Amino acid sequence: MEQQTDTYQDKPFQNVTDYFTGDFTLDLELVKKEVSYNSDAHFREFNIGGTNIRAALVFVEGLSDKDLINMHILKSLMFNFYEEYKSAPSYVEGTISKEFIKNRVLSISEVEEVYSIKELMAKVLIGSTALLVDGLAGVLILGTKKGKTRNVEEPISEGSVRGPRVGFTEVLSDNTALLRLHGENEGLSLTKFHVGERAKKELVIAYMKEIADSELVEEVKKRIQKINIDNVPESGYVEQLIEDNYLSPFPQAQSTERPDRVIAALMEGRVAILLDGTPFALIVPVTFSMLMQSPEDYYERWIPGTFIRLLRFGAAIISLFAPALYISFISFHPGLIPTKLAISILGGREGVPFPAIIEALFMEIAIEILREAGLRLPKPIGSAMGIVGGLIIGQAAVEAGIISPIMVIVVAATAISSFALAHYSAAIPLRILRFVAMFCAAIFGLYGVILFFLVLCSHIARLKSFGVPYASPAVVYHLSDWKDFVIRMPLQMMKRRPKMMNMKDSIRKGSEEG
16 A cells, blocks of 8 residues: 655644654664663664665564564665665665665565654554664654464353354454454455554454444444543443443443354444454444343254243343342232241241341342452352352351341342353343342332332433444334344344344345245
């Protein structure tokens, strides 16, 4: 691709000393002064092969590939090629042409030009190598960034019984390659951005150019370009800075480290956001029902896939409302409980000194603390924490007469149900809102639970993710979308992509004939 040579006047910097002058000694001192506080920055001065023209390489140890620098840059530049250059049309005695170096000398794929110290530092500090040559205004930036940091492995946070055992890594180029390798290569479009005002990081948005809605793609680009923050260490920063309603507890972007999940989303007209340095990609827009889905729903036949999905919806309801319903029935509406069950529950609560809300809070907080502790501890120790530890504490509390046995059962069912959800980011808001529901039940009884449910439904109905209603397809009626909502219909019946995405091509390829 042809590059345009910018003049100093075209550059956005105010101070003229920010620009390279072509005076090798002055430019090199400028760079050395800028990186003087970086002990891992290295300089290699030498003469261009067969001449007295001075040159220098600037790179950061650990970020740049030394083998690539030695074999394809230094070796090429120090080789006696000047006799060949004398026959070039651009030859001027005692000088060297920038174009000749790029096109005839360097055996490296990525070469670009920069004209300011700020641009040079932004490139060198992510692994590129800068080449300064006496007499040339500007610096050549050579792509020498080190490759993989770890092998492609099975995603830890999204295990599955059936499906690909492949997960994203922290290297952006590996992740985009996985999308091309496992997805439709021809129609996949990748657009690169740089985010972070001080620590620049590469970010890529991926979409299917013949499927995704152009307005959605432009909106994603617009929001990314508006990101104004010093550093973006993880995709969670991007998620928070581009979401529609930052006050909502619900995630408005779907995070995943599974390429198959991203590819499936792209084929539905959605947009993926991948950030260098993290294995977690973001998918937008997202709805609440999508957070209840798992790739296994589609890898299995439609009957077991539907059954598992129904279990998840049921688990979400139990996780959110079970303790609140227990509190409301015990404290306000014991008459609604069948007589034999009520006698059994009241017998278990005999001698318990605390009301139901205190029981529930004690057990729920204990479970949450143990769950968090299990995440922070080493795996062999952490696996023994969590639900098992909570149940042991609960049993000890029952024997001490602090809580009732039925409370242990309710909290255990709640905790297990929260683990059954397909997305960790979907389980967190339900865990938080569970405490709100419990307080509503403790104050107003069953009426408080109903009021909480109505307010929650109202919030979800008004919430949007990049213009798509969060409660879709429940609030936007499209019959074809209901085929993949609570029930997952057979693939033969799912001929259309989700209409709520307003995509260019709504027909799944090859489905026109049935």
